[in-house]
Amino acid sequence: MISLTINGQTLEVKENTTVLQAAEQAGIVIPTLCHHKDLTPYGGCRLCSVDIQGMRLPATACTMLVSPGMVVQTESPALTRYRKTILELLLVRFYDAGYKKTNGALKPELDSQFAYWVNYYGIDMKKAMAHEPFRQIDSDPNPYIWVDKNKCIMCTRCVRACAEVQGRFVWTQAYRGYDLRIVAGADSSMLQSRCESCGACVAHCPTGALDNRMSVKLGHPDRTVTAICPYCGVGCQLYLNIKNDGMGERVISVDSNAKAPVNGDHLCLKGRYGYDFIHSENRLRRPRVRKYLLEGTPRPANRGPWVEADWETALNIVAKKLASTRERHGGESVGLLTSAKSFNEENYLMNKLARQVMGTNNIDCGAHMIRGSIVDGLIGSLGLAAMSNSMDDIANNARSILVIGSNITENHPVFGTRIRQAVLRRKAKLITASPIFYNIEEYATLAMRYKRGSESALLNGLMKIILDNGWMDSKFIQERTQGFDELKAAIEKVDLAHVSQATRVPVEKMKQAAQVIAANRPCSVVWGADISHQGANADAVRNLANLQLMLGNLGVSGGGLAPLRSQNNSQGAFDMGGLPAYYSGYQPVAEKQSHKKFETAWGTELPSRPGLSAPEMMYAAEQGALKALFVIGGNLWSDETGMLTRHALENCEFVAVCDVMASEGSHYADVLLPGVSFAEKSGTYTNTERRIQLVRKAIEPQGEARPGWQVISDLARRILTLSGRAPDGSYAAWMYATAGEIMKEIAALTPIYAGVSHERLERGDVLMWPVYSYADSGSPILFGTTFPVGKGKFVAVG
Incomplete structure (x- = not known):
C-alpha cells in the first residue's frame, strides 16, 4: 500500500493507483472531461490538473500514478483560473444549436458533463461559445445516432469507447491543426465504417456531440x-x-x-x-374474441372476424373452453406454452396452471420449439442445465475460449464484446467453430468452418487428439468423473480422416485447435443457436460436457460450459417448470419424492408421466389429439417450424393467446388477451448465467392490458370454479396481490431459488442460483466441489 496526502487528508491506496482514483476513494471530486473509468487514461483535456508538491506545473490526475509521501492539492485559486481558461478555450470551437431543451427551458447544466462544468465554473455558455455552427448539424445518416461535431471538444472518448468497449474501431482522429476532427472510418459515414450502432460512443460522449437520434429533441425525463x-x-x-x-x-x-x-x-x-x-400502435389494448364464440355458432373454417370484448367476457370464454375440453377429453388433450419473454413469476404460474388446474404435464416454453438440446444434453451429464460460470468470470479469467455454433456478436452482443475485449486486452486465445462466417471470427486465433449438423463429430475429433497426446486432466477424471473408460473406448475408434470428411474441417486445423485449448487452460466453451437446435444436437451438447470433463475445466474460474439462451428469460422459463418433465427447479415429475411434494403443496392429484414438448404438442394438434392450446407471451411462428405450426393451429379446436402484440401465430387464435410489456409490470428475469434480476414497473399499462400473472391467476380461479374443484394445500390458492408473493411461493417449493425474494433483489443483493437460503449469496461458479449427480458423467456419443 502507498500512503499519500490529498487536501490534507492522509490515504493509503494500492500501487498503480492514479491520483484521480485515490481522490475518488476519499470522496474528493476532481473535474474531468476526457477521462472515463472504463477507458484508458488519456490526459488530453487537462481539466483534472492538480498541484503536486515538488512539481513546478499542474499534473493531470487521471494519468499521474501515486507515489509514497505524495502531497496533492486539488483546489486553489490558480487551479480554478486554469480550469476556467481550459473550458473557455474549448468553447471557442463549440456551438450549441439549442435543439436539446428541458421541458421548454434550456438548462445546460443538465445537458452534458461538459455543460455541467461550464456552469459550475460560472461561465456563460451562450456568450462564450461560437456564434454560429462551423460544421453540419446532424451530419451522419446513422438511423440511431445523432452526430453534431459543433459540440465536439476532441476528448477522444468516442474513439476509445468504440475501440476498447465495442472493439469496432469506427471513430478516429483525422486532419491536422485547426481542421483536426473526429471522423468515422476514412472520413465516411458510421455505417460504412463497420459501426454496429451500439451507442457506446453516445454513452461515453461528455458534450452531446453524439446523441440518441430518437430522443435528442424530446428534452430530459421527469x-x-x-x-x-x-x-x-x-x-x-x-x-x-x-x-x-x-x-x-x-x-x-x-x-x-x-x-x-x-x-x-x-x-x-x-x-x-x-x-x-x-x-406501438400495434399493441393489443383490449381483448379480442372471434365472433362465432359470442354467437354460439360453429367455428368457420377461417375462424371468422374479430370482435373486441371486455375482460369478463373473454376470460369466461377461455375458462369454459379449457374446462370443457379437459372434462370431455382429459387433461392430456390440453397444452400450455409459456414464454421466454415472460417473468419468472408468470412462468411458474403457467407450470402450476397446467399441472394443478388442467391436470397435464403438456407444458413447454415456446423457445423449446426449436431449441431444446441444452436441457436434454446437460441434465444427464451434470445434473443441471445452465451456464456454469458467469460471463464476467469468462471474460476476465479464461485463458482460452472456444465459441462454437454461435453468432455471439449479433445474438448476444454485449457478451460478444466482452469476448472481443478478452482477446484485445488480455490476449486470450479464441477458437471459433461455425457452419458459416460470423463476425467473431475476425478476432480468432483459429477459425474452423464445419458442415452444419456435424458438431458432435468435430468434438469427437478434438477429444481423439487430446487423448492421443495425453492432454487430458487425469487427476480430475479420476476424482470427479465416472464413465471415462467407456468414453475412451469409443473415442479410440474415431478416425480423424473420417471426421475431417464428415465435418469438412482439415485434420491439421483440428490438431491446432485441440493444442490451443489444451495448452491454455482454463478454457471456457461457449455455444449458441447452431448447437442448441431442438433434438438434433443434444449429442453435441453431451460432447461439449465430455470435452470439459476431460480437460478438467468444470468447477474452476475461467472454465465451464456457457450455453447462451436465445431470449431474455429462456433460462427462467425452464427454471420455473416450463418443461414437460420437470417441476420448477428441475424436480422431475416422474420422481416419487418431488411428485408427492407438489401434490401436497397444490392440494390435488398430479399426473406423473412427462408431458409433450412444444414440437410434440404441434404434432398432436395436427393429428387431432391435442384439442386446446393456451399460449402466453410468445410467437409460435419461425422459419423452421412455420408449416408444422400452421397445420397444428388450424386443426386445434381452440387456441387462446395472451401477448403484447398480435403476431403471425395470432391469425390462428380464437381469443387474444392483451398483455403488458416489461415496462408495465414488476417481476424477475433469470439471465443466461443464472443471475436473477428485478424489473420494476415504470409506467401504467397501455389500454386495458393486464400483467400475465394476473391473467393466469384469474383464469385458474374460473376454471376451478367451473370444474367444481377446490384444491386444499399449503400453496393451492390462486390469490396473489403482487408478483413478490408469487416469488415467495417459488422459493418455498424450489430449492435452487429458496433464498430469492423481491426484497433481497430490491436492496441490491446479487443472486445467481442455486441460492439455498436467505443467508446464501448464490453461486457464480457451479460444480466447484461436486455435481448434482455426484460425479460428472461421461456419455459416449457416436
Whole structure:
C-alpha cells in the first residue's frame, strides 16, 4: 500500500493507483472531461490538473500514478483560473444549436458533463461559445445516432469507447491543426465504417456531440426507472427514462447504467434503441374474441372476424373452453406454452396452471420449439442445465475460449464484446467453430468452418487428439468423473480422416485447435443457436460436457460450459417448470419424492408421466389429439417450424393467446388477451448465467392490458370454479396481490431459488442460483466441489 496526502487528508491506496482514483476513494471530486473509468487514461483535456508538491506545473490526475509521501492539492485559486481558461478555450470551437431543451427551458447544466462544468465554473455558455455552427448539424445518416461535431471538444472518448468497449474501431482522429476532427472510418459515414450502432460512443460522449437520434429533441425525463433489457439472454440492466408528454407517461429513451452488474455502461443496438414497441400502435389494448364464440355458432373454417370484448367476457370464454375440453377429453388433450419473454413469476404460474388446474404435464416454453438440446444434453451429464460460470468470470479469467455454433456478436452482443475485449486486452486465445462466417471470427486465433449438423463429430475429433497426446486432466477424471473408460473406448475408434470428411474441417486445423485449448487452460466453451437446435444436437451438447470433463475445466474460474439462451428469460422459463418433465427447479415429475411434494403443496392429484414438448404438442394438434392450446407471451411462428405450426393451429379446436402484440401465430387464435410489456409490470428475469434480476414497473399499462400473472391467476380461479374443484394445500390458492408473493411461493417449493425474494433483489443483493437460503449469496461458479449427480458423467456419443 502507498500512503499519500490529498487536501490534507492522509490515504493509503494500492500501487498503480492514479491520483484521480485515490481522490475518488476519499470522496474528493476532481473535474474531468476526457477521462472515463472504463477507458484508458488519456490526459488530453487537462481539466483534472492538480498541484503536486515538488512539481513546478499542474499534473493531470487521471494519468499521474501515486507515489509514497505524495502531497496533492486539488483546489486553489490558480487551479480554478486554469480550469476556467481550459473550458473557455474549448468553447471557442463549440456551438450549441439549442435543439436539446428541458421541458421548454434550456438548462445546460443538465445537458452534458461538459455543460455541467461550464456552469459550475460560472461561465456563460451562450456568450462564450461560437456564434454560429462551423460544421453540419446532424451530419451522419446513422438511423440511431445523432452526430453534431459543433459540440465536439476532441476528448477522444468516442474513439476509445468504440475501440476498447465495442472493439469496432469506427471513430478516429483525422486532419491536422485547426481542421483536426473526429471522423468515422476514412472520413465516411458510421455505417460504412463497420459501426454496429451500439451507442457506446453516445454513452461515453461528455458534450452531446453524439446523441440518441430518437430522443435528442424530446428534452430530459421527469424520472428514471431501472429495468432489464427484454431481448437476448445476457440480461443487461438499463435505465428507462420516463416523461409525461401531456397524454400520459412515455418511455422517451434508454440509458445504460455504469453500475450494472452484467453490462456496466454498455448496451447493444436493441437494448438502447429497441424500446419503441412499448408505445406501438400495434399493441393489443383490449381483448379480442372471434365472433362465432359470442354467437354460439360453429367455428368457420377461417375462424371468422374479430370482435373486441371486455375482460369478463373473454376470460369466461377461455375458462369454459379449457374446462370443457379437459372434462370431455382429459387433461392430456390440453397444452400450455409459456414464454421466454415472460417473468419468472408468470412462468411458474403457467407450470402450476397446467399441472394443478388442467391436470397435464403438456407444458413447454415456446423457445423449446426449436431449441431444446441444452436441457436434454446437460441434465444427464451434470445434473443441471445452465451456464456454469458467469460471463464476467469468462471474460476476465479464461485463458482460452472456444465459441462454437454461435453468432455471439449479433445474438448476444454485449457478451460478444466482452469476448472481443478478452482477446484485445488480455490476449486470450479464441477458437471459433461455425457452419458459416460470423463476425467473431475476425478476432480468432483459429477459425474452423464445419458442415452444419456435424458438431458432435468435430468434438469427437478434438477429444481423439487430446487423448492421443495425453492432454487430458487425469487427476480430475479420476476424482470427479465416472464413465471415462467407456468414453475412451469409443473415442479410440474415431478416425480423424473420417471426421475431417464428415465435418469438412482439415485434420491439421483440428490438431491446432485441440493444442490451443489444451495448452491454455482454463478454457471456457461457449455455444449458441447452431448447437442448441431442438433434438438434433443434444449429442453435441453431451460432447461439449465430455470435452470439459476431460480437460478438467468444470468447477474452476475461467472454465465451464456457457450455453447462451436465445431470449431474455429462456433460462427462467425452464427454471420455473416450463418443461414437460420437470417441476420448477428441475424436480422431475416422474420422481416419487418431488411428485408427492407438489401434490401436497397444490392440494390435488398430479399426473406423473412427462408431458409433450412444444414440437410434440404441434404434432398432436395436427393429428387431432391435442384439442386446446393456451399460449402466453410468445410467437409460435419461425422459419423452421412455420408449416408444422400452421397445420397444428388450424386443426386445434381452440387456441387462446395472451401477448403484447398480435403476431403471425395470432391469425390462428380464437381469443387474444392483451398483455403488458416489461415496462408495465414488476417481476424477475433469470439471465443466461443464472443471475436473477428485478424489473420494476415504470409506467401504467397501455389500454386495458393486464400483467400475465394476473391473467393466469384469474383464469385458474374460473376454471376451478367451473370444474367444481377446490384444491386444499399449503400453496393451492390462486390469490396473489403482487408478483413478490408469487416469488415467495417459488422459493418455498424450489430449492435452487429458496433464498430469492423481491426484497433481497430490491436492496441490491446479487443472486445467481442455486441460492439455498436467505443467508446464501448464490453461486457464480457451479460444480466447484461436486455435481448434482455426484460425479460428472461421461456419455459416449457416436
